[in-house]
Amino acid sequence: MTATAAPEQQVLKVEHAAAAVLRDGTSGQADVLALQNIKTTEGAKDLFKREAVPDEHKKEPNFTEINATLVKLNPPRPDLATISARLQEIIEGNPPAAGALGGADAHMLLVGKIAANMPGIVAAISKETGHTTNDVKTRLRGNLLGMKTILDRLLKDKEFVGKLADNVAKLEYSEEMVDADGKFTALEDKITNAEASYNSEKWKYTNVGAPVGTPPGAIEWWNGLAPADQANIKADVPTLVRHFGNLNVPSLGALQRASITAGEVPGYKSDIDTELGGIISGLSYATLTSAGYDLQKQLTAKYGIVPRGAAAGSPKQWDAGACGPYQDKINALKNAYIAATQVNVILSRPGYAGAFDNIQRNYQIYQESGDKLRNLQTQKATIDADKTARDKMKLQRDKKLIEYGNRVGTALDRSFREYYNDILLKDAEYISELDATKTKKDKKDKEDLKTKRQDDAKEILKNYLRLSYLKYSGGKVVGWDDDAIKKFVKKDLLSTSPAQMARKLLERVHGYRATLPSTYQKEIDAVLKDMGVGAGPPPVTFTNVMDEMDSKFMAELAAEEMPKVLGYAYSRGYYFDRLRMTKDQAEFMRTAYGTDFFTSALSHKDEYKRQLEAEFGKDVLTGELRDKIKQILVGKNWEGGFKRLLAALAIGGVANAGLSFLGAGKGAAEGIVTLKSMGAAAAEVGTAASVATTNALRDASAAVYAPVNKFVSSTPLSKPTP
């Protein structure tokens, strides 16, 4: 992103860069800026330190890194490269490339192989597909027939792929590995370099142990010389150096040289002669060294100076300033000549080949070889130590790499198991727990509802049954619903079983509740709601609730409540002990109710007494009549009536098909024929007393009411006149 771009261009470039970042998941520019920042603020060394540490926060699977690392494995593991490719396909959701080993389902096959080794998974698949577990295993490991749908689902399951991605992401090229790798390669480089320099040094001195073709070292050269040559060299080298010293004198001017070869000597010598001739004409070495040659005289003659103040024509005299330098030079030349000659002699020895350089150099190298080799020993020791360290590092590095490789190889297996344990099993556990809890809960709810309904039913009858048999006007009690009571006694009692009777009573309350004063209505509605009437879809009706009541409970309920109604009936003059029954009805009574019913009913008589008393307290019957009736009803005769009924029921069969009834009533014309006509060995039933009772009551009430002891009276009782 250039800073000098025009605004529009810059915007475009930003977008492109952003798109590239999104596409590649990397932001090269940001990286570069970050690095530069580190270099400026912390220094370059710290930059490298930071770079060498792996990024802690990155948790994505990094297949580039994985593949690069796998290549370094020693011994190599090509199978891991295949596995890595498969894992990448699974994690990234791409099917294998065409031509991949194993074809387009290669990654599925890999998963299948592992699934086949997990009994839990095999069992689950077996259940779902209906194949045997062995069959499932074979298919998972081989042709995947019928398994593909399941495996496909698995490969698309986010949890499964997620677990795999997590496991693969953990396969970081860790800091340790980076360290180990870096150290190892750096050390290896160091060793290579050190060895190279060591060798090149060493082979100068000796080529023992060097590869074939290495030229001999100084020691070999020396040892290859004949003893005579060695002696010569030993002597000659210092000499020659001395001689060369004489050649290397600055005053020789152009003729100064550091060394000379045998071949050069003649030319050199003639040069010297030429030079000598230049100083004093005709001079040469030969002349110079000939007997009787007086150099000083010659030099004076040429270069001498006439002293100042001497007469003209005086001889020249030696002058140190004028003649001295030439004398020096000539001496130097002479020495050089001698030296060169000597050098030639020495160098002409066979073996020197006329050139001393090589010999001198080699001899020098030979001389120092002992020390040098000793010094090199320390270098070698270091190299050897480094090698050991390097080998150790290599082992460690390889070990880490092998570990790494193994983790790649087992990543899928590991993550599959984790998926199975952490997710599948937990899911299954949870679901089964949920099921069990639900079933238990459902059962408990049902039980609770049943109990609740029973309790509520009891409560309804206990509190509201009596009320339902009363008549209301303007919110006040105005009388009894005699029709209902009559029907109860005459019809219902004779034709309804106890359980059904309980239901009828409840239905009575339910049906009558609208007629009751509103407070009662509300209360009853509340209890009905508690029983579940009107509860959520589909709407539960009262009939439904009644249908679901337990019949045994209903029979018990009836045993408790019915006699109360009989009580009301009795108080209204519907005397059940004077019922007329047909044979069938009698039969029914006996079957449906049996003796137990009435025995238990009898035991509740105190309750009835109380109820009756309560009724009397309600100003339904007042005055004298009330007291009289009370005396009669609450006395023994009421009990007697019950006993009669019992007795009647105990007697089997009816002798004649005619009416049978208890006690004497209006139709007393037939007289108290009932028991007799039944041919019962009836116990003493106090018939006379019952007649008397009836008569008394009839007479008593006649004074107050309109015909009251008509069983089929349909005239509602009117309110007693105060």
Place this chain on the structure above:
Amino acid sequence: MARLLTPEDRTKIYDYLADAYIELVRKKLIGPYERKVLSSKILEGVETSMSFEDLHVFISKLATTYTYFASAAVRVKAEIEKLQENKVIDQLQQYITHYVHK
């Protein structure tokens, strides 16, 4: 005998190497894994180098291993040689005195 590297030398070397390294990152010639290994190697190599020769050899080695480093290595070598220039004369002096006056 080459002179030993001083800490200042090392810092300068690191700078040259870092410049080359950043260039590699900019051009995306180096992946995340290679960055780690290269950084580690550079640290190791420069720390254990005792002389300029060692350094020279180390960087040449780097250049052959990491081919993309070659162009960077050239630059680094040039810089190192500049540093070394001053020391060459000393070296030569030592060589002559040792060699000739044996």
